[in-house]
Amino acid sequence: MALFSLKINGSTQEVDVDPSTPLLWVLRDHLDMVGTKFGCGIAACGACTVHLEGNAIRSCSVPVSMVGEQAVTTIEGLSEKGDHPVQKAWLEIDVPQCGYCQAGQIMNAAALLNQNPNPTDAQIEAAMSGNICRCGTYTRIKEAIKTAANS
Amino acid sequence: MTVFKTKVGRRSFLKTSALAGGGLMISFSWLASCKPGEEEQALQMPDEWFELNGFIKIGENGVVTIMSPNPEIGQNVKTSMPMIVAEELDVDWDNVVVEQAPLNTEIFTRQLAGGSQSIRQGWNNLRMAGATGRRMLMEAAAKVWQVPVGEITTKKGVLYHSASEQSAGYGEFASAAVGLEVPEEITLKEIKDFTIIGTDRRNVDGPKIVTGQPLYGLDYKAEGMLYAMVAQPPAFGMKLKSVDVAAAKAMPGIRDVFSFTSYPAEQAKQ
Ligand code: FES
Ligand code: FES
Numbered sequence: 001m002a003l004f005s006l007k008i009n010g011s012t013q014e015v016d017v018d019p020s021t022p023l024l025w026v027l028r029d030h031l032d033m034v035g036t037k038f039g040c041g042i043a044a045c046g047a048c049t050v051h052l053e054g055n056a057i058r059s060c061s062v063p064v065s066m067v068g069e070q071a072v073t074t075i076e077g078l079s080e081k082g083d084h085p086v087q088k089a090w091l092e093i094d095v096p097q098c099g100y101c102q103a104g105q106i107m108n109a110a111a112l113l114n115q116n117p118n119p120t121d122a123q124i125e126a127a128m129s130g131n132i133c134r135c136g137t138y139t140r141i142k143e144a145i146k147t148a149a150n151s
Numbered sequence: 152m153t154v155f156k157t158k159v160g161r162r163s164f165l166k167t168s169a170l171a172g173g174g175l176m177i178s179f180s181w182l183a184s185c186k187p188g189e190e191e192q193a194l195q196m197p198d199e200w201f202e203l204n205g206f207i208k209i210g211e212n213g214v215v216t217i218m219s220p221n222p223e224i225g226q227n228v229k230t231s232m233p234m235i236v237a238e239e240l241d242v243d244w245d246n247v248v249v250e251q252a253p254l255n256t257e258i259f260t261r262q263l264a265g266g267s268q269s270i271r272q273g274w275n276n277l278r279m280a281g282a283t284g285r286r287m288l289m290e291a292a293a294k295v296w297q298v299p300v301g302e303i304t305t306k307k308g309v310l311y312h313s314a315s316e317q318s319a320g321y322g323e324f325a326s327a328a329v330g331l332e333v334p335e336e337i338t339l340k341e342i343k344d345f346t347i348i349g350t351d352r353r354n355v356d357g358p359k360i361v362t363g364q365p366l367y368g369l370d371y372k373a374e375g376m377l378y379a380m381v382a383q384p385p386a387f388g389m390k391l392k393s394v395d396v397a398a399a400k401a402m403p404g405i406r407d408v409f410s411f412t413s414y415p416a417e418q419a420k421q
Contacts (some may be wrong), residue, residue, distance in 0.1 A: 001403075018403055034370040035363020075363030082362040090361045094353045098225030099360035106361060135225035 004064055008033075009077025019065035024048045026064045027074060035075040035103050039132070046131030049104035049111075050074045056111035075103035078110060086110045089148035097135035105131050109145050118149050207236060207284050213308055213322035215242050220252040220262055221269050223356070228269045230355045232277055235270075238347040239281030239340060242308040242321065249355045282337045290334070291327035292319060377406060 006013045008031070015030045022041075027033045027050070036059060039047030043061040050059045051073035078084045086109050096102045105128070112119060112127040119127065124145050133141070208216040217233035233249045254262060285305055292310045293300035296317050304311045311318045359366055384391070391410055399408040 032372075033363075034365050037367075038369060075361075082358060087361040091353065091357050094351075094357060096354055096357055096360040097227060098223065099354075099356060100225075100367060102360050103363050 002065070004067070006064070006067055006072060007069065008072045009074060015064070017064060020063050022060050023050070023062045023064050023067060023072070024059035027059065033074055033076055037100055037103055039101070039104075044130075044132075045101070045104075046108060047101050047104040049107040049131065051107060051111055054111065054114050056108045073107075075107060078106065084110060085148040085151045086113065086144070089144040089151065093140050093144040093147055095137050095140040095144050097137055101131065101133045101135075102137075105133065105137075105141055109141070109148070113145070113149060119145065207240065207280060209284070209288075209321055209325040211322045211325060213320040214246055214248060215240065215308070215321070216248045216250055218250050218252040221273075222262060222264045223251070224264050226264060226267075226269065227354060228264065230352055231270060232273055233355070234347050234352055235274065235277035236281040238345055239278045240284045241281075241305045241340075244347050244352060246308055278339050279337055282339050283333060284328075286334050286337055287328040287331050288321050288324050290331055291324040295324070295327065 001016050002019050004015050004017065004019075004026075006015065006026070008027075013031055015026055017026055017030055021030075024036060024038060024041075027036050028038065036050055037047040038060060039045035041060045043058045046058065048058055048060040049056050051057070051071075052062070052067065053070045054073075079087060086106050090096065090102070090106060095105075108128060108131050112124070116123060116127075121142070124142050128138075128141060128145070131141075207218075210216070215237070217236050219229045219232050221228050221232065223229035229249055229251065233247060234244070237244055237247050252262075288310060289303045289305065290300050292312070293303055296303075296312050296315065298312050298315060302312055302314060304313070308321045309318055310321065310324065354360070356366060365371070394408070394410055396408045399405060
């Protein structure tokens with residue numbers, strides 16, 4: 001066990017965990033932040049996507065010991081009132097079905113738009129292709145990213 | 152015109168009760184048998200059909216809560232099933248709150264999703280539940296206004312009696328409707344008059360989903376709860392050769408590790 005001081009959604013959180021614990025489980029089990037989802041645990045589905053210094057990462061495959069001083073942003077902290085342009089576009093286009101994959105989809109889409117405010121179809125497809133949706137909401141995800149890009 | 156028989160007296164299909172803070176609650180057997188009038192004669196109703204229960208709650212302020220007993224797994228029944236109730240109840244969809252009914256093995260015996268059956272099986276019953284609620288509110292208003300119930304009309308959660316120029320929101324008559332006799336026959340809307348069914352309505356859980364609020368089984372924690380997790384082979388057809396149970400058990404928080412096969416016949420051979 002080791003003590004870690006993490007910067008999450010603008011505040012500092014202390015945890016005493018095994019250094020190899022994936023960030024996902026630190027969030028979900030130790031900090032009760034369950035918005036970030038577990039899908040595969042092997043970096044294959046994207047459900048656990050969060051931001052590390054604004055970049056999308058798969059929290060199931062990042063040990064807490066690698067986080068250090070870097071700022072973590074989760075779906076709960078993407079915006080204060082749920083009004084990030086991506087969240088607004090997601091509601092406008094009515095993207096989610098069961099919703100299980102959507103925290104990861106939204107975090108990945110937000111990171112994409114941070115880096116590329118006006119992605120082409122091909123760039124959206126390339127950036128989002130690793131986020132799997134069992135419900136098959138892909139066409140609306142693409143539409144919502146374009147809506148957010150134009151807002 | 153589709154007329155449904157509510158089977159009051161023979162079955163406890165519908166019950167009404169008062170809500171703690173005032174208001175009306177109608178509970179009804181979700182999959183209870185009810186069919187259009189013409190088919191009524193031939194139908195024998197097995198008790199087994201009384202499987203799921205659902206609830207409509209109407210608050211004094213006119214806000215309507217519709218309980219959705221079936222599990223939402225991305226097929227959007229948590230939105231579409233309550234839409235059907237709301238249609239016949241004749242309320243403004245914006246005034247509807249949907250709640251997931253909890254697992255309740257005493258009332259519900261078939262809280263599952265499967266076979267694309269939720270809407271097909273629920274259609275008549277959902278409509279009837281809404282229509283019955285509407286009718287009882289109309290009767291409550293008719294009593295107070297001292298006018299024939301047939302002269303009362305509704306629109307978007309408001310009761311009207313045009314001859315005497317009276318109107319009131321459902322919430323105002325919700326308490327009065329409690330304890331009224333459940334009508335024996337219910338008239339359903341004509342399909343051409345639908346304003347909710349057949350329209351696009353957004354996922355009722357959308358705002359919760361996009362902000363990461365807890366909605367799923369995995370988000371639920373109870374005192375002393377353990378997690379069980381199956382480590383599957385990485386490809387079909389693979390078989391477990393060996394597993395180092397001791398090493399896995401030495402990890403923090405691990406209670407037990409064991410292997411099993413999903414085929415009983417194979418298990419028997421071992
Ligand atoms: S849970 Fe992390 S990628 Fe699937
Ligand atoms: S919305 Fe159900 S998995 Fe994507």
